Amino acid sequence: MNRRSDAEMAARVAQDIPDGAYVNLGIGKPTHVAAHLPMGREVLYQSENGLLGVGPPPEPGREDRELIDASKRMVTAVPGAAYFDQCDSFAMMRGGHIDIAVLGAYQVAETGDLANWATLEDRHPPAVGGAMDLVAGVPTILILMNHVGKDGSLRLLERCTYPLTGLGVVSRVYTDLAVLDIAPEGFRLVELTSGNSLAEVQALTGAKIHV
Amino acid sequence: MNRRSDAEMAARVAQDIPDGAYVNLGIGKPTHVAAHLPMGREVLYQSENGLLGVGPPPEPGREDRELIDASKRMVTAVPGAAYFDQCDSFAMMRGGHIDIAVLGAYQVAETGDLANWATLEDRHPPAVGGAMDLVAGVPTILILMNHVGKDGSLRLLERCTYPLTGLGVVSRVYTDLAVLDIAPEGFRLVELTSGNSLAEVQALTGAKIHV
């Protein structure tokens, strides 16, 4: 199988982010999307902890440990940025003001259900953060994930088996193997990673891929 | 009958406002309370339109038509003041952060019910403003009013006949004739305006005054 690297997946997501969009990038892989935005587009990234206009990491010697993103990494603020408190930050999410959120996932169902905050095997304390608020309010939820789990488990399914983050919320899934829309009939193929056949990808998908 | 003037009534209310209090003064007569605060006390006055720390009127030549109080008169901001929006302003009221509100009234009942936003005869459109929010949240509601209406109607009653602003919300009533607490048993005498007898004041009160 040909697989998109993490950077290639992030770059593919970035292609779909239009000029002028307000975008929340989830912790982990989604944070890399910003680095791949095509030239000529101005996008404002929101960080749930109270910043609209997240910029790149600070230059050495200019770090500010009180200016961080949701992943708790030090960042900068771009021109046009604003700071605000948690209430305003989550108003932006729940109120539908943020256009797009890019999130990771454990599982996505063909109905658009998303599971990305807890597994069944998890021995750590449960931790949800802002994920449920994002999917409750942001109109376009893009998922960036590996198509298959490290243990070989299928992750694109008819129904999620892990606890849900939200019901019917996902718009599109970007994996190392394919890009799939959530359509009324279920997963609908947008594109295969070059060199893979539909049959190969279908075999690694727990629900029908419609073409 | 001996009657306190408006200025004397305002000064009497001001005696009861402790140092360090956060106070909302309603439109009309209550706005005059600030001018009578005893020396040595620092009180911050809130104006519902978004100012905590209302100061005296501006000196000539220093007016700012965008710095006004709830009565829409130009004011100043004292040292320690803050501006904020309507949501935060009403959070201060409803959330119990403002200590005292001084309001006018059409009628007060011995149960502490207050009617101060509409009458039955009123031919104007109804207008409520912030009065209901104040009485819903501010723990101490002081009422500054004339004991008897201009038409001779009684205004301190067993039950209000006008539409209510709030139920059981009044702490104390200051009139031109007396100061009365709302106690479990009803109106309880605090003091009579000097020179009046209890019998005289009782005759002008629509509910029993307990001593």
Add this chain to the structure above:
Amino acid sequence: MIDKTCADPVAAIQPIGDGASVMVGGFGTSGIPYGLLNALAEKGARDLTIISNNAGEGEAGIAALLKLGLVAKVICSYPRTPGSVWFERRYKAGEVALEVMPQGTLAERMRAAGSGLGGFFTPTGYGTKLAEGKETRVIGGRGYVFEPPLSADFALIRGETGDRWGNLSYHATARNFNPVMAMAARHSIAEVRQVSTEPLHPERVVTPGIFIASLCEYAVRP
């Protein structure tokens, strides 16, 4: 590139058509977007629902819309300002509908809309005429009234300084309803005393630009 600036109030209010619901910032005469309201009066969009704290005074602003007969309904908390003659005239003639609610409830219903909430319970107005017909609930021994969110097609906002991203600062008590209306409406239009070519400092932004669709300069102070 993000650039939400518009040439002038006329261009900014262009999307507002007949039958629109329009939130209008301001309290008394402070923080009212007179430039946008003048442009709207000139355009003559009809059958408007105006949502504001007051119902206009004098001859300008909301009063001008009422005078021209462009307003079908007013939703507000305090329509009885001295000088609200045009509202009184239209109201008494039965030419404009009125919905009155407590000022804090008006603000909080807007915030609920802007924040994606489905409604809230407030103690304000419990047991009064303004709660008649509404769902109530006793919580912890206190009575509360259920209030739904309040959105609008448009909001007209008055700010002090704005930048091309739509970030706004305000001046003194001209802030009042402007920030919450900017959140609550589907399309929020701001006039500012000054459009700055430099971005506002991120600590000084009161309304982040995400809540603003377009802005224009209108330098006249009230």
Add this chain to the structure above:
Amino acid sequence: MIDKTCADPVAAIQPIGDGASVMVGGFGTSGIPYGLLNALAEKGARDLTIISNNAGEGEAGIAALLKLGLVAKVICSYPRTPGSVWFERRYKAGEVALEVMPQGTLAERMRAAGSGLGGFFTPTGYGTKLAEGKETRVIGGRGYVFEPPLSADFALIRGETGDRWGNLSYHATARNFNPVMAMAARHSIAEVRQVSTEPLHPERVVTPGIFIASLCEYAVRP
């Protein structure tokens, strides 16, 4: 005269006793009132309920309270920060109770408490495990969960500059939960990098002093 300044964190946290519920500002390591938390750890108040976004990391702050066994319960949204070893240890040993809720719901419940509301309906978490056992309602075709207000005995706040009236400004993303916690708790205590002898400019105040019971200087940056 209003003067809410305290000599130091030890004096400021003096009212906090055993069994108190304590909101703690901060997200990650930004905006955490380390000075107040250190003083609280030193005092050794026991059986605390800590309400915060995270559950501490490393050895300082909330982690120090957990290490010392002073915490009976944590209410938070995200206790699984890398380095939250003391929380994990106490949690796995059954020595600390945990209540997890979505981050926006945590913030909004605090705001409801601070604003005198009786609760609200949020779409967040509808249909998920975190909504189990909660009242739900379908409004306009969407599902919502009822959430009650969340208050606390105390809040520990980290600000940038404060004045004797308790007015606070913040620095960058250190703002986070601090303003809403200041509103929500019955007694809010702030540490600030600098107590200013001049009043803050009224346009620059983020937390008006009415929400702050006392404040002290703690100049150490994280």
